[in-house]
Amino acid sequence: MPRKINSELKARALRMVQEHEQDYPSQTATVQAVAKQLGLGRETVRRWVVQAEVDEGGHLASRSPGGELAEAYGMLVPASPFCWRCPWGWVTA
Numbered sequence: 595m596p597r598k599i600n601s602e603l604k605a606r607a608l609r610m611v612q613e614h615e616q617d618y619p620s621q622t623a624t625v626q627a628v629a630k631q632l633g634l635g636r637e638t639v640r641r642w643v644v645q646a647e648v649d650e651g652g653h654l655a656s657r658s659p660g661g662e663l664a665e666a667y668g669m670l671v672p673a674s675p676f677c678w679r680c681p682w683g684w685v686t687a
Contacts, residue, residue: 599634605641607632608662 610628611621618624629639658683 599638603632603634604642607634608642611639613645 615624623638629636
């Protein structure tokens, strides 16, 4: 059964990841070190970090070089009503 983690510990973990990110070669290494220090699961802290980035509006596509992913996503969403997946491939209307 997963244990309930209070919001202060979650906020502390997120703050520590943000403060120590420059001390490690990657965000993954930072998350792993913070999780170990606080006695939390690495995946738990990683998910908190990803969710915090999403909440701030700065996740993956918006941080990509030149915003190519964000641009491609912006083109796909309006076109999605005209495309669907069938067993033999993509069909467009």
